[in-house]
Amino acid sequence: MPIHIAPEFIIDATLYTLLVFSVTTWTLIFFKIWQFFYNSRCNERFESAFWNLPDLKQVKTLPTELAKGSQARLAYEGLTWLEEHQRSAGKMLKHCGDPTELLEQTLRVQLQQEQHTMESGLTLLASIGSTAPLLT
Numbered sequence: 001m002p003i004h005i006a007p008e009f010i011i012d013a014t015l016y017t018l019l020v021f022s023v024t025t026w027t028l029i030f031f032k033i034w035q036f037f038y039n040s041r042c043n044e045r046f047e048s049a050f051w052n053l054p055d056l057k058q059v060k061t062l063p064t065e066l067a068k069g070s071q072a073r074l075a076y077e078g079l080t081w082l083e084e085h086q087r088s089a090g091k092m093l094k095h096c097g098d099p100t101e102l103l104e105q106t107l108r109v110q111l112q113q114e115q116h117t118m119e120s121g122l123t124l125l126a127s128i129g130s131t132a133p134l135l136t
Contacts, residue, residue, distance in 0.1 A: 039118065042069030050075065056082075070114040077110040078103060 049066045053059060059079055067076070081103055088094075094102075 035118070039069050043071040045069070046072040046075070070118070073114060074107060074110050078107050081106045 045066050046062075046069050049062055050059065050071075053062075056079060059075060062072075066072070085099060085102070
C-alpha cells in the first residue's frame with residue numbers, strides 16, 4: 001500500500017526550508033558587509049598612520065589597534081621579508097635570486113591569502129542563492 005503524505009506537510013516543510021535558507025543568506029550578507037566595512041576602516045587607519053611615519057623601521061612600532069586590516073598584514077609580511085633578506089645576506093636558498101621578484105612573490109602569496117579570507121563564505125552564499133530558485 002503506498003504511503004500518502006499530506007499536502008500541508010509538504011507545503012509547511014518547503015516554507016520552513018525556504019525560511020531557514022533565507023535567514024542563513026541574510027545573516028551571511030550582513031556579516032560580509034560588516035567584514036568589508038571593518039576591513040576598510042582598519043585599512044584607512046593603518047594607511048593614515050603608515051604615511052605619517054618617518055621611515056619604514058617605525059612600522060613595527062605602530063599600536064596593535066592600527067595594525068589591523070589587510071593592508072597592515074601585507075605591509076608586515078613585506079617588511080618581515082625585507083628584514084630577513086638583509087639578515088641572511090644571500091646565505092639562505094630562499095633569498096637567492098632577484099630580490100625584487102622574490103619580494104613580489106612573497107607579497108603575491110600574502111595578497112592571495114587576504115583575498116581568500118575576504119571571500120570565504122561567499123561560495124556558500126552563492127550556492128545558496130543558486131539553489132533558491134530551484135526550491136520555488
